[in-house]
Amino acid sequence: MIVRQLQQAEQTNRRIVSPDGNWESTRMLLKDDSMGFSFHITTIYAGADFHMHYQNHLESVYCMSGEGEVETLDDGKKYPITPGTLYILDKHDRHILRAFKEMKMACVFNPPLNGKEVHNAEGAYELNADSVEA
Structure with missing residues (x-):
């Protein structure tokens, strides 16, 4: 069994802050845990507005607090994000995430x-990033 506390993980190298200042993410479960997915608690800072395109991963995102929207770029649709909203990027969707108020999100990635990992120029995560030692 694996048991981790968010407050403790935030004090380790499992907490990653984006170079562009849009978000921070505490990676609670990672590839080395051998579960087949990773689990993250991510904070999207108020005013963040950034493009992402996870070409190598599928992601599910559950909003625990805050307010924003996600816009899918292929069709221009905008979806409000409020507490209780789950959005699923099941087709490697190119999208923009906007935070009107700071958002706390629970995220699952496969693989x-x-x-x-931090976003590359295309807004994706590379498959071969270095591992975190916990």
């Missing part, structure tokens, strides 16, 4: 992240 699992190694731990040090």
Whole structure:
């Protein structure tokens, strides 16, 4: 069994802050845990507005607090994000995430992240990022 506390994980190298200042993510479960997915608690800072395109991963995102929207770029649809909303990027959707108020999100990635990933120029995570040592 694996048991981790968010407050403790936030004090380790499992907490990653984006270079662009849009978000921070505490990677609670990673590839090295051998579960087949990774699980993250991510904070999207108020005012964040950034493009993402997870070409190598599928992601499900559950909003626990805050307010924003996700816009799918292929069709221009906008979806409000409020507490209780789950959005699923099941087709490697190109999208923009906007935070009107700081959002706290629970995120699941498949395949699992190694731990040090940040978005590349296309808004994706690379498959071969280095692992985090916990």
